[in-house]
Amino acid sequence: MFKIDVEKQLGNILIKCSFEIAKPCITAICGCSGAGKTSIINMAAGLITPDKGIISYNGREFYNSEKKINIPANKRFTGCVFQESRLFPNMKVKKNLLYGMMRKSPSSLNCNLDDVCSLLGISHLLERYPQNLSGGEKQRVAIGRALLSNPEILLMDEPLASLDEIRRSELISYINLIQKHYKLPVLYVTHSVDEILQLADMALYMEQGVSKYFGSVVDVLNNAAIKANRHNSFNTIFEGEVEKYDEESSTALIKFGGGYVESSCEKVENGRKIRFSVNIHDVVLSIKQPEGISIRNIYKGKVIEIVKQPNNFYDILIDIGDKIWARISKGAYSELDIIEESIIFVMIKSAAISDTLKLVH
Amino acid sequence: MLEIFTLSQAELSAVKLSILVGFWSVAASLPFGIFFGWLLARYDFLGKSILDGFLHLPLVVPPVVTGYILLILFGRKNGVFGPWLYDIFGISFAFNWKGAALASAVVSFPLMVRAVRLSIESIDTGLEQAAKTLGAGYMKIFFTITFPLALPGIISGIVLAFARSLGEFGATVTFVGNTQGATQTLPLALSAVLQVPDSEFYAARLAVISLVIAFSSLIISEYFACRAKKYKQSGRI
Numbered sequence: 001m002f003k004i005d006v007e008k009q010l011g012n013i014l015i016k017c018s019f020e021i022a023k024p025c026i027t028a029i030c031g032c033s034g035a036g037k038t039s040i041i042n043m044a045a046g047l048i049t050p051d052k053g054i055i056s057y058n059g060r061e062f063y064n065s066e067k068k069i070n071i072p073a074n075k076r077f078t079g080c081v082f083q084e085s086r087l088f089p090n091m092k093v094k095k096n097l098l099y100g101m102m103r104k105s106p107s108s109l110n111c112n113l114d115d116v117c118s119l120l121g122i123s124h125l126l127e128r129y130p131q132n133l134s135g136g137e138k139q140r141v142a143i144g145r146a147l148l149s150n151p152e153i154l155l156m157d158e159p160l161a162s163l164d165e166i167r168r169s170e171l172i173s174y175i176n177l178i179q180k181h182y183k184l185p186v187l188y189v190t191h192s193v194d195e196i197l198q199l200a201d202m203a204l205y206m207e208q209g210v211s212k213y214f215g216s217v218v219d220v221l222n223n224a225a226i227k228a229n230r231h232n233s234f235n236t237i238f239e240g241e242v243e244k245y246d247e248e249s250s251t252a253l254i255k256f257g258g259g260y261v262e263s264s265c266e267k268v269e270n271g272r273k274i275r276f277s278v279n280i281h282d283v284v285l286s287i288k289q290p291e292g293i294s295i296r297n298i299y300k301g302k303v304i305e306i307v308k309q310p311n312n313f314y315d316i317l318i319d320i321g322d323k324i325w326a327r328i329s330k331g332a333y334s335e336l337d338i339i340e341e342s343i344i345f346v347m348i349k350s351a352a353i354s355d356t357l358k359l360v361h
Numbered sequence: 362m363l364e365i366f367t368l369s370q371a372e373l374s375a376v377k378l379s380i381l382v383g384f385w386s387v388a389a390s391l392p393f394g395i396f397f398g399w400l401l402a403r404y405d406f407l408g409k410s411i412l413d414g415f416l417h418l419p420l421v422v423p424p425v426v427t428g429y430i431l432l433i434l435f436g437r438k439n440g441v442f443g444p445w446l447y448d449i450f451g452i453s454f455a456f457n458w459k460g461a462a463l464a465s466a467v468v469s470f471p472l473m474v475r476a477v478r479l480s481i482e483s484i485d486t487g488l489e490q491a492a493k494t495l496g497a498g499y500m501k502i503f504f505t506i507t508f509p510l511a512l513p514g515i516i517s518g519i520v521l522a523f524a525r526s527l528g529e530f531g532a533t534v535t536f537v538g539n540t541q542g543a544t545q546t547l548p549l550a551l552s553a554v555l556q557v558p559d560s561e562f563y564a565a566r567l568a569v570i571s572l573v574i575a576f577s578s579l580i581i582s583e584y585f586a587c588r589a590k591k592y593k594q595s596g597r598i
Contacts, residue, residue, distance in 0.1 A: 045494050073493040086491040090509045099505075100495030149495045 002153055002185050006043055006053030006063070010209075015039050015050075017211040019204050024185045026176075028196040028217070030224070031206035037189045040206070041155045044187065045080050046073030057152055079151030079184075083158040085138035087130035093141050094126040100149025109150045109182055116144045119181065120174055136167035140174060147178060154179075154186040160195060172198050176361035196221065197237070197275045197358040218275070222323070231309065235277035235356070236324045242272045251350075252357075257322030258299045258346075263353040273360040280315065282352035283326035286345040287336050297348040303340050320346055368570075372563070374542045375550035376570060379527055382458055382546055386465035386526040387519055390473060394518060398477025399507065403486075419532075420471040427468055428535025435463065435536075460537035461544045465526030472525055473518040480514020481507060513586050520582030527575055547571045 005018035015036040021027055029037045042048045044055060044062075052065035062071045079100075087096050097113060117123040120140045130138060139159055146154060156175070160168045176199060179186050190196060196203055196217060203220035205213040207227070213220045218239045225234040240256030251264050254274055263276070290298060301320035308314055314333040316326045324346060328336070338344065368376070401413060419427050436443045437455035446452045454460035484507060492502045508515075530548040537544040539553055551567040554560045 047490050047493070073490075074496045074498055076494075077496075078494055080491065080494040082487060082491065084487065086485070086487045088488060088492070088506060090506070099492065099497070102496070145495065155494075 001058060002187075003054065003056045004040070004044060006050035006055060008039065008043065008048070008050045010036070010039060013209040015043075015209040017204075017206070017209075018053075019211055019214045021185055021202065024179075024183045025201035026179055026186045026188055026199050027202040027204060028200035029187060029189045029204045029206060030191060030193075030196055030220075031212075032228070033191065034208075035206040036209040037191075037206055038157050039209075041080070041157045041187060041189055044153070045078045045155055046071065046076045077150065077152045079146030079149055079154045081139070081142050081146050081154070081156045081159045083161050085130070085135075085142040087133075087138055087141055087145070089130055091129075092126065093122065093128050093130065093133070096130065096141060097126075097145050097148050099145060109147075109152075109184070111147050111150060111182070113148065116147050119178060120144050134167075135163050136171060139163065139167075139171055143174065143178065147182065151184070154184050156186060157189045158191070159188075160190070160192070168195075173361060175199060193221065194358065197277075198361055226325070231311070233279055233281055233327070234325070235279050237275060237277045238322055238324075239273070239275050239360075242268050242270055242274055244270065258301070258320035258324070261297050261348065261350075261353060263350050263357060265354055265357050268359065275358045275360055276353050277356040278324060278348055278352060280325045280327040282349060283324060284347040284349075285316065285318075285326055285328060285332075285336060285338075286347065287338075287342070288345070290345055290347060293347075295347045295349055297350060297353075299346045299348075301344055301346050303338055303342045303344055306338065306340060316344075318344060318346055368566075369563075371541050371545070371550065372567060372570070375545055375547050375567070376574070378458055378461070378542075378544075379546040379571075379574065382461045382465055382529075383523050383526045385459075385462040386469060387473075387523050389462065390466040390470050390522065391519065394470060394473035394522070395477050395508075395515065398474045398518070399481055399503070401474070402478045402481035416474050417471045419468045424468055424529070424531030425535050428464060428532035431460075431464055431467065431532065431536045435460070454537070456537050456540060457543055461529075461533045461546060462526075464532040464536045465529045466522075468529050468532050469522035469525035473522040476514050476518030476521055477511065480511040480518075483514070484510045516582060516586050520578060520586075523578055523582075524575055527571065527578070547574075 001023060002021040006015070008015040013036065017036070017040050029040055031037055039048065043050050046062065049070060050063060050065070053063070054061065055063040061067070061069050062076050063069060088099065091099070117126070120143060122137065122140050122144055125133060125137060125141065130141070133141065143159070160171055163171065172195065188200065200217050202215065203217045204211055205220050205224040212227070213223045218237050221237045238256050240254040240261065242252050243255045243260065244253040245268055247267065249264070251262050252268055254261050254263060268274070284295070299320040301318040303316055304319050305317035306314060312330045313327050314330065316328065316338060318324055318326060326346065397416060401409065432440065434441050434443070435446070435454045437447060437453050438444065443454070452459070454463050488506055489502050492506050497505070528548060530552070533544065533546065534549060539545055539549045545553065547567060547570065551564060551571070554564045554567060
């Protein structure tokens with residue numbers, strides 16, 4: 001559906017990126033600052049030109065260095081939302097929204113002003129100037145403006161970075177709403193793991209200009225976390241579904257690859273997709289089936305990898321259906337006598353999970 | 362007593378001519394000033410610093426030299442383009458107010474380009490990029506985003522250029538001479554009066570008139586610039 005495979009020398013960093021999105025979904029582009037995330041968006045939008053490669057959408061080529069195709073930004077039908085809203089200060093909100101509406105787009109989106117305004121809750125702002133809007137309102141208008149230009153793909157470059165926590169969660173639900181409503185592919189640049197966990201269906205991890213991992217959110221984040229924080233603590237991320245919610249004890253029973261996990265949380269409906277993470281320090285290992293202890297989440301698994309850390313710790317990767325990392329001290333390691341292929345019991349405290357629960361929109 | 366305020370024929374024509382020359386020099390150079398200001402603010406190209414230097418030349422070269430170069434280029438009989446312009450378009454700059462306006466325009470051009478360039482440079486390029494991704498071409502971007510937002514700077518460029526042409530002396534006198542009723546603007550009239558013995562009163566009167574015109578044009582421009590800025594801040598352009 002959307003394919004990008006490009007190279008571009010930018011200063012002393014070589015951007016080399018290739019991935020392909022098969023269906024309309026939210027794809028997060030993550031990585032450290034300076035990893036080239038924004039450059040990818042700018043190349044897709046046509047604001048910077050790659051040195052070589054291909055960018056195509058639904059078989060139509062935006063850019064192809066071999067065929068010397070380079071469609072200018074104003075004819076690419078991409079809707080962009082930037083970190084700063086970039087609303088035109090000399091126009092009222094309504095004029096801002098209508099700015100891109102005149103163009104004829106091959107997309108079948110056919111947004112109209114009223115729908116978009118009510119969807120984003122900005123109908124009451126139409127007669128105001130951007131200077132008189134709050135940060136969250138500005139970004140909603142910017143999203144509306146991008147939608148009304150009838151884009152075939154939405155490109156969002158850290159749209160929530162300049163907002164406070166409350167506005168952020170509010171906008172996350174708006175972004176999700178429009179993606180579901182219009183079924184657009186969205187490329188979403190962010191460095192916030194929280195945003196990825198709540199929003200994204202797919203993820204791309206960039207490192208020093210190179211696209212390193214691409215795939216499901218859980219896989220990419222787990223790989224990236226290990227890569228970035230090998231010597232510090234990091235989390236293993238899981239994806240699950242709410243199986244049952246017990247209102248009396250405010251606990252949800254979540255089904256995931258390793259079986260079931262119990263965690264207290266606010267009320268959620270059954271079947272809700274949920275992501276959570278477990279810090280490597282919050283995992284307890286035992287070689288015998290534990291009995292008579294307070295921990296409720298116990299899983300049987302097999303050791304698949306042991307990594308010795310320079311600070312006398314050992315990181316153990318265990319397959320319990322999903323893969324989970326645990327960190328133990330040298331003393332514990334020699335006492336437990338773990339080798340690869342050992343069968344081992346993994347225990348996770350519910351409290352360690354409940355803080356990390358993220359509802360996936 | 363009243364005769365203090367009664368201007369002579371020569372003074373009256375100097376005032377009218379000054380305003381006429383100032384107006385046309387600004388009007389004619391404005392489109393070019395905006396174009397070059399925009400070009401220098403928004404694009405990097407080969408020879409940009411040379412072009413920049415060339416546009417700034419009239420600011421650093423003595424005005425008499427500018428007048429002399431104009432004479433070489435646009436002299437009616439011996440100039441490079443002069444005869445050609447006259448034959449084809451019937452335009453002649455020699456010894457008339459058009460020549461004075463051309464000299465003023467050339468001398469004040471750098472000031473206008475600078476003001477326009479600075480105001481365009483201060484506009485976030487992100488806005489233009491956003492407009493581009495919304496499907497706007499160069500023309501639409503310029504007229505809906507760049508120009509309205511640069512307006513305060515453009516106005517101050519206009520005033521600077523107008524004030525500079527009011528004070529223009531060297532290039533004008535070299536290029537078109539000092540003929541009463543044809544090329545004699547206020548500074549030229551003042552200089553002519555000073556050559557005549559016992560004319561201090563008339564010299565002073567001309568000086569006061571120059572001051573008044575210059576000052577009121579500054580006030581008017583300040584008013585417009587303030588309004589434009591206020592509108593820009595509150596977003597009402």
